[in-house]
Amino acid sequence: MIKKLLTTAAFALTTFAAHADGLKDLEQFLRDVNSAQASFTQVVTSPKRTGETVARSKTSSGRFEFLRPNRFRFEYTKPFEQTIVADGQTLWLYDVDLNQVTARKQQEVLGSTPAALIAAGTDMRALSEVFELQAAPAQDGLEWLEARPRNKDGQLQSVRVGFRQGQLAVLEIADSLGQRSVLTFGQWQDNVALKAERFRFTPPAGADVIRP
Template sequence: MKKLLVPLALALAAAAAHADGLQALEQFVKNARTGRADFTQVVTSPPREGQAARSKTSTGSFEFARPSRFRFDYRKPFQQTLVADGTTLWLYDADLNQVTARRQQSVLGSTPAALIAAAPDLEALRKDFELKAAPDRDGLQWVTATPRSREGQLTSVRVGFRGEALSVLEILDSFGQKSVMSFDKLQLNVPIPAGTFNFTVPKGADVLRQ
């Protein structure tokens, strides 16, 4: 009997220690109050008739301070900045010298950024997303988030964690376009200067308010 109990106890302990994607997301939202990372984003458009699927790769950096403040700086191949300051969501396109400003509360809820940076807790996320644990893949624990609102272009988001560390976002939109954002050099609960999330409209830039 003892020979049977020891392997069983070890198996149960291993299962308890192995968190699924939903548990990893809950711990990340609960414990990660600030963070920064580098990212690589690959956007793949669905193939057109007679053509192969096309992909575009971008790189940059990401910072956040929960709740509701984050910053994405795209550096290559084109410079773009996306900043949420708690009130307004700013998008700056350097090539166009154009800024788009939107009321943050009205556009942020059902977005991938809400999953990883903006929501204060899991219950807040559940108001905008249906959350389900997904099978492990590529050494990561996954959770699938489906927007409850069908009005936007977002179809689903899959978030991959390595333990409690955010690793990958897979985003699918209603046009069949897939965006995979991989995070590297993630640092959590580090000091982030308050001015990081301030946005000043560049001189001469056109500003579109929506």
């Protein structure tokens, strides 16, 4: 009887561990979610300067959408309006207050960024060539994985991705300067009907367009 109970408990723990795995959640997310839209809140915390007792932080919020492969849109609405659009070829950044647009080749700037974890293709193997991926302990009701870029030359140090019941919930981003950015997603909707035209960006009339 005791042996049977132990065997049952071991099986239950094994089944739970197999399910509770951020890597498996990421693999399922890449495979099953072709598009999504959500609200987000972003808190950016800078390292404390000499003499400071509390780290400085800034909070912003807005809407987020993506469509595989390699298309996404961040629309910041508070405290300042800013739009970031990736159309598959070009990454556009529009600062409303400055009426300024910065355009960069998407392939050159998004290879090992958090956006690549979310909106790239569905190939887990290709993603593993860019990031070192490993499951992290469950915390705060979420299943976590940690991604570290294999190319150590960039500013990105690590990304922690949190899933709640297979749904993307949190991104925690740390850079080499000690800055930490946490994006929390809400009102998440999977596989919504988004078209590629949604991710096309035309600079507003009169805006300064910078192409570094």
